[in-house]
Amino acid sequence: MPGKQPNLFAFREVNGLATALRSYIITCQNAGLNRHDVFKVAVSGGSLPKTLAQALLAEPKSDEDVIKFDKWEIFFADERAVPADHPDSNYLLIKNELLDKIPIHRGQPIVHPIDFEQLNDTQELADAYEGTLVASFAKGDSVKLPIFDLLLLGAGPDGHTCSLFPGHPLLRETDAWVAPIEDSPKPPPRRITLTLPVVTHAVRIAFVATGGGKKEIMREIFEAGNGLPCALINEAAGDRVSWFTDEAAVEGVQFPRRSFL
Numbered sequence: 001m002p003g004k005q006p007n008l009f010a011f012r013e014v015n016g017l018a019t020a021l022r023s024y025i026i027t028c029q030n031a032g033l034n035r036h037d038v039f040k041v042a043v044s045g046g047s048l049p050k051t052l053a054q055a056l057l058a059e060p061k062s063d064e065d066v067i068k069f070d071k072w073e074i075f076f077a078d079e080r081a082v083p084a085d086h087p088d089s090n091y092l093l094i095k096n097e098l099l100d101k102i103p104i105h106r107g108q109p110i111v112h113p114i115d116f117e118q119l120n121d122t123q124e125l126a127d128a129y130e131g132t133l134v135a136s137f138a139k140g141d142s143v144k145l146p147i148f149d150l151l152l153l154g155a156g157p158d159g160h161t162c163s164l165f166p167g168h169p170l171l172r173e174t175d176a177w178v179a180p181i182e183d184s185p186k187p188p189p190r191r192i193t194l195t196l197p198v199v200t201h202a203v204r205i206a207f208v209a210t211g212g213g214k215k216e217i218m219r220e221i222f223e224a225g226n227g228l229p230c231a232l233i234n235e236a237a238g239d240r241v242s243w244f245t246d247e248a249a250v251e252g253v254q255f256p257r258r259s260f261l
C-alpha cells in the first residue's frame with residue numbers, strides 16, 4: 001500500500017473498542033470545534049449505530065471526556081429508499097440506538113435525515129441531499145468537495161461501505177457528492193450514498209468492523225486490496241483512516257496493528 005498506511009486497532013472485546021472509539025471521536029470533535037466551531041459527522045447503518053451508542057452514551061470519565069452534542073451536525077453516509085419510519089431506514093436505526101437517548105435542546109444537534117417520503121425518485125433525492133450538503137459546507141462559495149470532520153462507517157462482508165459496492169460503476173463517479181443506486185447487490189436495491197471522492201476527502205474516516213465473519217474480507221482489504229471500496233478508501237486516505245476492530249475480525253490478517261494510546 002503506497003504512502004501512509006491506515007491505522008489498524010484490534011481490541012479483545014467490543015467494550016475496549018467502544019472506549020477507544022469514544023476517545024477518538026472526542027479528539028475529532030475537538031479538532032472540528034477548533035476549526036469551525038461545529039462538528040460535522042456522517043454515519044452509516046449496520047451494526048455501527050449500536051457500537052456508537054455504547055461509545056457515546058458512556059459516563060464521562062474526566063472533564064476532557066465530553067461529547068458536545070449541541071455542536072454536532074449529523075449527516076447520513078447512505079440511506080435506503082424507504083420512509084424514515086421504515087425498519088430498513090438507517091435513520092430509524094440511529095434514532096432508536098442513539099438520537100432518542102441524547103438531549104436535544106433548541107434543535108441541537110442538527111440532524112439531516114434523508115427522507116424518501118418527500119421524494120421517491122433516487123436521483124432527485126440524491127440531488128436534494130447534495131443540496132443539503134452544499135448549504136452546510138459551501139455556504140454560497142464554490143467548493144469542489146465537502147470536508148466532513150469525521151465519517152463513521154461499517155464494512156460489509158463483500159468489502160462495501162456506504163452504498164459503494166465492489167465493481168459497481170458508481171465507484172467511478174467523480175462529480176456528484178451524493179449519488180443514487182438502483183441495483184444495490186445487498187437489499188434493498190434502491191439507495192443513495194456519499195460518493196468515493198467525498199468519503200476520501202474527509203478529515204478523518206473511521207471504520208468499525210467486528211466479529212469472525214469479517215476476517216476473510218479484512219484479509220482481502222488489507223492484503224490484496226482488489227479494488228474493494230474499503231481498500232480504495234485505505235489507499236486514497238492513508239493514515240486519515242482508522243479501523244476499530246476486534247481480534248476476531250482481523251485474525252490472520254497480515255497488517256501491522258497500532259496500539260491505541
Ligand SMILES: O=C(O)[C@H](O)[C@@H](O)[C@H](O)[C@H](O)COP(=O)(O)O
Nearest residue numbers: 044045046047048154155156162
Ligand atoms: O446499508 C447497508 O446495507 C448497511 O448499512 C451496510 O452498509 C453495513 O454498514 C455494512 O454491511 C456493515 O454492516 P455490519 O457492521 O452490520 O457488519
